[in-house]
Structure formats: C-alpha cells, structure tokens
Amino acid sequence: MLPSLAHAREWTAAGVDVTLIDPQRWLYYSGMVPEHLGGVYAVNDIRIDLRQWAREGGVTFVQAAATAIDPDERVVSTADGGTHPFDVLAVDVGGINPAVPRAAVGTKPISRIRALAPILERVLDDPTGTLDLAVVGGGAAGTEVALNVTGRFVGAGRGADLDLTIIEQDAQILPGFPDGMKRHAARLLRERGATIQTGTTVDSVDSAGEGGARVETAFDHGGSVTLRPDVVLWATGAVGPSLLRESGLSTDERGFLHVDRTLRTLTHPRIFAAGDCATILDLDLDKVGVHAVKQGPLLRHNLNRSLQGGTGPATPAPKTALRSFRPYPVAPLLLSTGAPQALWTAGPLWAAHPWLLRLKHWIDRRWIRDYAPGAWGQVGWRTFLGAEAASSGSAVTRPRGRLPKKDRDVRRSP
Ligand SMILES: Cc1cc2nc3c(=O)[nH]c(=O)nc-3n(C[C@H](O)[C@H](O)[C@H](O)COP(=O)(O)OP(=O)(O)OC[C@H]3O[C@@H](n4cnc5c(N)ncnc54)[C@H](O)[C@@H]3O)c2cc1C
Structure with missing residues (x-):
C-alpha cells in the first residue's frame, strides 16, 4: 500500500479523491519490530507516519477501522460510523491472530505487539524486576521475538531475571524451515536459559489477577501443565479479518480475499487486494512481508491504470495493461x-x-x-x-x- 500512498499526490492533483482508512496513525515495520523489542531500535526508527503521508499526498485520512465492505454498493463502513463510497478500492488490511485470548498480547495486526515494549522496558529499568514470558507459537515471528528478548536480557546482564517459555505444537520450533536452522535457533535460546516446550498445545489462557495469566497446555504424548506467566505473547499465525469474509467477496478457507495475478478480486474488477489479506488464486504463497512489499509497486501501477479513463460506475474496467504479479521463486x-x-x-x-x-x-x-x-x-x-x-x-x-x-x-x- 505504501507505494500507492507515496504516489497519491499525482492522483489527487488530477482530481481524484483519495481516502486512506486505518485505525492506526503509525505503521510499524514488522521486519524491524523484533529488534525493537530486542533494544536495537527505538520506536521512531521503525514506524511510518501514515497521517503525515496522507497530508502530503492530499489524501483524506480516516483514522478508524473498516468494519464492512459492500462491493456492489461500493461503500466501506468504518467503526466511527462513517460511510465511504468508492469507485476503486484497494484492500490491504493484513491478517489477524486467530482466537487471541484477552489475556494475551497479539502479534497481528503488528501494532499489537508494541504493547510488549513498555513491559520489557519497565522490567529492565527496575534492578529488582523479573519477567515470566510465555510465547505461544514457535514460528518465525515467535522465535525471532524470543531470540531478541532473551538476547536483550542476557546482554544487559539480566538473563536470570527472564523466564521465557516458547510453546509450539509441532515437534520443533520453526516448523517448515530447514532442520539445521531449527536446531541452531533452539540452541541459542537454550543457551540463554529459555525453555522450549514442543509437541504442546495451548488449551486456554485466562487472566490470573495482578496482571498475570494462567496458561493451560496439553502435551501430544499425554499429560498437561499449567503455566503462570506474567505476559503471554500470542504468535500463532494469521487468518483474514472478518470483514473480508462478510463482504461476500470470494475468500479462501482462512478468510483471505481471492485475487488474480493482477491483484483484482475475482468478481469486482475495481476492487484490489494485496499483501497478507490477499491470496493469489494459482499461487501458494506464504504470508510474508517479502511478497507484500513486492506487490506494492504492482498495486500502484494497476490502481493507476484503473483510475485512467474515468472512475464512475459506467466506466468499463480496464481489460489490458494491468501487470501481473511474478513472485520470487522462493521467498528469502x-x-x-x-x-x-x-x-x-x-x-x-x-x-x-x-x-x-x-x-x-x-x-x-x-x-x-x-x-x-x-x-x-x-x-x-x-x-x-x-x-x-x-x-x-x-x-x-x-x-x-x-x-x-x-x-x-x-x-x-x-
Ligand atoms: C513479529 C513479526 C516479524 C515479521 N518479520 C518479517 C520479516 O522479517 N520478513 C517478512 O517477509 N515478513 C515478516 N513478517 C510478516 C509481515 O509482517 C507481513 O507479511 C506483512 O506485514 C504484511 O503486510 P501487509 O501490508 O499485508 O499487512 P500489515 O503490515 O499487517 O498492514 C495492515 C494494515 O492494515 C491496517 N488494518 C488492519 N485492520 C484494518 C481495518 N479493519 N480497517 C482498516 N485498516 C486496517 C493495520 O493497522 C495496518 O496498518 C513478520 C511478522 C511479524 C508478526
């Protein structure tokens, strides 16, 4: 979406009304968030001011969540009660953690995970502070955050004040990644005193008073254990936000919008979707930023084409000159x-x-x-x-x- 926002001045100068809808003023760059939690980057190093970009592009910024998309009436509704008619729509709302418990900090949308930063700072600022942190999900996001948080405590000479447990339902952390890499990451974590509980499913997470949580887990091979961490980080992958499925547009089994390679939805050629919230029909792509970033300039180009030659309901959708997405053969x-x-x-x-x-x-x-x-x-x-x-x-x-x-x-x- 960002290349389109950066290009918006050309559209608004040509008389197009452009509206950006996002509940967050700040967009946190996920690639740098784990190192922000690891104390490498300050918050201003890793975030983009959407409000400022909107202002510079002459774009109307609606700081509210989109709650409904009506593709036939061409209207987006927002949580502040607003309704926003459109001729062309680009959806880039990312994914959300499925079933994130109230007592846990989510990782998606990425702005949620920021809640962990002040907690870490409070503990590290207090020489007597300790933290018991449970990370649910040992995929790339959960593992990278765990590596950075343990590295930060050890680097500050406070390794003994952190009790970090990764809970992963697969037999090893980093499922789907090379075996040697899994072992390497696990060794780094164990050397820093972290506990890795694999083959384990979390059944429930509840508040346990005084800000702590109670986590019920079950082992694959039988048995169970109850953890009582101060904080739970919920890093269990992503599904599509409910507004996508409820829009009536075609979605995959996880609730992400189906699009063709030009990023157009299948039934509404003036509605585009990109990034994690889109599933390109004939491609089986991981929901990673590498693909989202590569789609950005393509989305801008195709929006540009769609805006040419008028935007009213009677204007036929462009049939040619839209570009098609060509993914990396493997996402590094x-x-x-x-x-x-x-x-x-x-x-x-x-x-x-x-x-x-x-x-x-x-x-x-x-x-x-x-x-x-x-x-x-x-x-x-x-x-x-x-x-x-x-x-x-x-x-x-x-x-x-x-x-x-x-x-x-x-x-x-x-
Ligand atoms: C901790 C972590 C680390 C990661 N590191 C990497 C990495 O190193 N490399 C990599 O390739 N991938 C990484 N990823 C994955 C990467 O974050 C995503 O693939 C990428 O952010 C997808 O971009 P996106 O634009 O589709 O969605 P997002 O970046 O999630 O952006 C979605 C935007 O939509 C807004 N939004 C959400 N809901 C609504 C709504 N209802 N109405 C309006 N606006 C809404 C959000 O506020 C946000 O601004 C990481 C993920 C996590 C959690």
Whole structure:
C-alpha cells in the first residue's frame, strides 16, 4: 500500500479523491519490530507516519477501522460510523491472530505487539524486576521475538531475571524451515536459559489477577501443565479479518480475499487486494512481508491504470495493461537473533553469520528510509561495509563482536 500512498499526490492533483482508512496513525515495520523489542531500535526508527503521508499526498485520512465492505454498493463502513463510497478500492488490511485470548498480547495486526515494549522496558529499568514470558507459537515471528528478548536480557546482564517459555505444537520450533536452522535457533535460546516446550498445545489462557495469566497446555504424548506467566505473547499465525469474509467477496478457507495475478478480486474488477489479506488464486504463497512489499509497486501501477479513463460506475474496467504479479521463486527470509548474527533461509538453504545481520540492517534501513526519512538518513554501501554509522542516533543497544566459528555456517539441510 505504501507505494500507492507515496504516489497519491499525482492522483489527487488530477482530481481524484483519495481516502486512506486505518485505525492506526503509525505503521510499524514488522521486519524491524523484533529488534525493537530486542533494544536495537527505538520506536521512531521503525514506524511510518501514515497521517503525515496522507497530508502530503492530499489524501483524506480516516483514522478508524473498516468494519464492512459492500462491493456492489461500493461503500466501506468504518467503526466511527462513517460511510465511504468508492469507485476503486484497494484492500490491504493484513491478517489477524486467530482466537487471541484477552489475556494475551497479539502479534497481528503488528501494532499489537508494541504493547510488549513498555513491559520489557519497565522490567529492565527496575534492578529488582523479573519477567515470566510465555510465547505461544514457535514460528518465525515467535522465535525471532524470543531470540531478541532473551538476547536483550542476557546482554544487559539480566538473563536470570527472564523466564521465557516458547510453546509450539509441532515437534520443533520453526516448523517448515530447514532442520539445521531449527536446531541452531533452539540452541541459542537454550543457551540463554529459555525453555522450549514442543509437541504442546495451548488449551486456554485466562487472566490470573495482578496482571498475570494462567496458561493451560496439553502435551501430544499425554499429560498437561499449567503455566503462570506474567505476559503471554500470542504468535500463532494469521487468518483474514472478518470483514473480508462478510463482504461476500470470494475468500479462501482462512478468510483471505481471492485475487488474480493482477491483484483484482475475482468478481469486482475495481476492487484490489494485496499483501497478507490477499491470496493469489494459482499461487501458494506464504504470508510474508517479502511478497507484500513486492506487490506494492504492482498495486500502484494497476490502481493507476484503473483510475485512467474515468472512475464512475459506467466506466468499463480496464481489460489490458494491468501487470501481473511474478513472485520470487522462493521467498528469502532474514531473522535477527539477539546476537551479532542473523539467520538467512531460502527453501532448503540456510546460513547464520554476522554479515547476514549487517545485510538485514542495511536492507531494513534502506527500505524504511524511503517512508520514514526523519529516522534514517544516509544508508549507502559504505554503511553496509561498516565504514559509516547508519543510525538515527536513537538506537538503544547494538549487538557487537564476533561469533565463534561454529556459528558462522552456510549449510544445506538434508
Ligand atoms: C513479529 C513479526 C516479524 C515479521 N518479520 C518479517 C520479516 O522479517 N520478513 C517478512 O517477509 N515478513 C515478516 N513478517 C510478516 C509481515 O509482517 C507481513 O507479511 C506483512 O506485514 C504484511 O503486510 P501487509 O501490508 O499485508 O499487512 P500489515 O503490515 O499487517 O498492514 C495492515 C494494515 O492494515 C491496517 N488494518 C488492519 N485492520 C484494518 C481495518 N479493519 N480497517 C482498516 N485498516 C486496517 C493495520 O493497522 C495496518 O496498518 C513478520 C511478522 C511479524 C508478526
């Protein structure tokens, strides 16, 4: 969506009324959020001001959640009671955690996870503070957050004050990733005192007074255990927000909008969807930012085409000149580890190395620099090589040092 927002001035200058609907003023860049929780980035380093972008583009910003889409009447309703007619609509609402309990902090929408940051800061600011944190879901998001939080406590000499448990229903954390990478991440976590409870399902999470929670878990092989953490992070994947299914537009079994490769919905050619909330019919893509980011310029182009030649109901939808999405053959992923190394993976390949962390920082900062120019200035090649500081000056800590040789590996899993 961001490339479209950045392009909006051209549309509004041509007389198009553009409205951005989002309940959040700030868009947090998920690729940097785990390191924000790990104390590497301050909040202003990782967020984009949607209100400011809207103002600069001449866009009307409605700060409210969309609650309903009527594709035939061409109206979006919002939680503040507003109704917003449209000729062309782009939906990019992401995913939500399924069944997130009241007593847990969710990871999706990504703004939710920010609630963990002040909790960590409060504990670390108090020399007698301790934290018992349960992370439900050992996928990429849960594991990367756990790695960064444990790394932060250990780095601050407070490893003993953190009791972190990852609960994962699969036999290992990072299901679907190469075996060696799973073992590597698990070893880092265990070395920092974390508990990894695999083959375990969470049955319920309830408030347990004094802000804590009561987590009932069941083991695959029988038996159960009750945990009483101070905080529960709910990192269990994503489903589509209910407004997508309720719109009557075609959705997949998880409630994400079906679109064709041009990102158009199947029945309404002037309604587009992109990012996590869209499932491209003949492609089986993971819900990862790599794909969402690649779809951004394509969405802008295709919206542009749809706006040309009029937008009224009588205007025929453009049949040609829309571009089709071509995904990466395999989506590469870089995970920070709360140590001076990152994990990279693509398909069956994986690697862990300090240079990969540099690469991740460089990619992340270059990306967000375009949308939050106040946070990051120059991020050039010299930055990548470490010859100049690429910092907003507000970073809290930065992992340093060299890793033992065994941690600088490039491997292929069997
Ligand atoms: C902790 C974490 C780390 C991650 N790290 C990576 C990574 O390193 N690499 C990677 O490729 N992927 C990563 N991901 C996945 C990545 O976050 C998503 O794939 C990506 O954000 C999808 O982008 P999107 O624009 O579709 O949705 P989102 O980024 O979720 O944006 C959705 C927007 O819609 C708004 N919204 C939601 N509901 C409504 C509504 N009803 N009305 C109006 N607006 C609404 C939200 O406020 C938000 O601004 C990570 C995910 C998490 C949770």
